Amino acid sequence: MVTGANGHLGNTLVRTLVARGERVRAGVRDPGDRSAFAGLDCELVYTELQDKQALLQALHGVEVLYQVAAVFRHWARDPQAEIVLPNVEGTRNVLEAAAEAGVKRVVYVSSVAAVGHNGQRLGEEHWNDEPDNAYYRSKILAEQVAWEVSRRLGLDLVVVLPSAMVGPNAQRLTDTMSFLEAVAERQVPLDPGFHFNFVDVRDVAEGLIQAAARGRAGERYILANEHSSPLQALIEAANVVEPGYRLPPPAPRWLLLALAWLQERWAQLTGRPAKLLASQVRLFHGVRQEYSIAKARAELGYRPRPPAEALREAFEFLHQRPS
Numbered sequence: 001m002v003t004g005a006n007g008h009l010g011n012t013l014v015r016t017l018v019a020r021g022e023r024v025r026a027g028v029r030d031p032g033d034r035s036a037f038a039g040l041d042c043e044l045v046y047t048e049l050q051d052k053q054a055l056l057q058a059l060h061g062v063e064v065l066y067q068v069a070a071v072f073r074h075w076a077r078d079p080q081a082e083i084v085l086p087n088v089e090g091t092r093n094v095l096e097a098a099a100e101a102g103v104k105r106v107v108y109v110s111s112v113a114a115v116g117h118n119g120q121r122l123g124e125e126h127w128n129d130e131p132d133n134a135y136y137r138s139k140i141l142a143e144q145v146a147w148e149v150s151r152r153l154g155l156d157l158v159v160v161l162p163s164a165m166v167g168p169n170a171q172r173l174t175d176t177m178s179f180l181e182a183v184a185e186r187q188v189p190l191d192p193g194f195h196f197n198f199v200d201v202r203d204v205a206e207g208l209i210q211a212a213a214r215g216r217a218g219e220r221y222i223l224a225n226e227h228s229s230p231l232q233a234l235i236e237a238a239n240v241v242e243p244g245y246r247l248p249p250p251a252p253r254w255l256l257l258a259l260a261w262l263q264e265r266w267a268q269l270t271g272r273p274a275k276l277l278a279s280q281v282r283l284f285h286g287v288r289q290e291y292s293i294a295k296a297r298a299e300l301g302y303r304p305r306p307p308a309e310a311l312r313e314a315f316e317f318l319h320q321r322p323s
Contacts, residue, residue, distance in 0.1 A: 004069030049090030059101035079134030087138035158215035163197035163224035166314035190251035197289035200310035237311035
C-alpha cells in the first residue's frame, strides 16, 4: 500500500510498482477521483492520516506499507496547526495502525530536512538541530515519532531521506516543482544563492522499492545526489528545452530577508502562500546541500540520475504539461 498515492512521489511509486507486476493499494482522500491513475491496475482506498479507523481498514491484509503522505509546504497562516501537527500526528496514527494491522514492513519517507545541511557532506548519522522552518521542524519531529512507535510496537521500519524531488507524474506541482516552473517561465528576477540538492522522483521511487526488499530494519538511507545545484544549473537545464534565459544578478542576504518579510506580511493579509520566507533565506542562502549516498549505493543498489539529467527531464515535463 502507498499512502499519498496521488502526490508526486506517491503516484510515481504506484506506477513503478504496477509496472513490476505488484498488487498495489493506492491510498487517497478521494477514491472516486481516478484521474491520477488512468490506465493503472491498482486498488484505490480511502486514507486520511488523521482517521485511524480508516487507516486500519485500508491496511487490512497489507504486507508492505510505503508511508509517503505528508503535508509538503513551507508557508501557512498557522504553521504549527497546518504543517507540524498533521505530519507528526499523521505519522503516529498510520504507524500505530500498521502495527495493529500486522503489516510486515514499513518504508517511511522522511526527508533530508531531518538530516540538515551545512555545506559539508552529511550522512545518515546526522540529525538537523536547527528547525527554524516549520516544514523542516515537522519532518524532524515526525521521523522521531516514527522511530518511537517502531521501538514501542516492534514495527519493522526502514526510513528513506529524499532530497528535493523533480521529474514527471506531478499531478499538482510541489513547492520544488513550482520553483522549477518559475525558472522555466523566467519569473526569478534575482539569484537567491540557493544550492538545492535535486534528485529524480523516479530514482527515489526505485530506492523505496529496494528499501522494502533489501533495507535493514532500523536504518536510514539518504536518497539524494552527491552534489547540489545553483540557479545557474537550473537555467542551463531549462535552456536545453527552451533557450534564451540568462542568469539574473545575485541578491544579497539583507535584500532577500527584506523581500521575505514583505512576502510573509502580504501572505498573512491575503492568505496566498509566500514565495519566499525568512526561514528559507536563513536555511538556504549560500549553503550547499551535500550528502553521502554511499550507504544507499552499497545496500540498496541506488544509482540516481545526475542532477543535470534530472533537471533537464523535469523541465521537459513542465514544458509538455497542459497549462
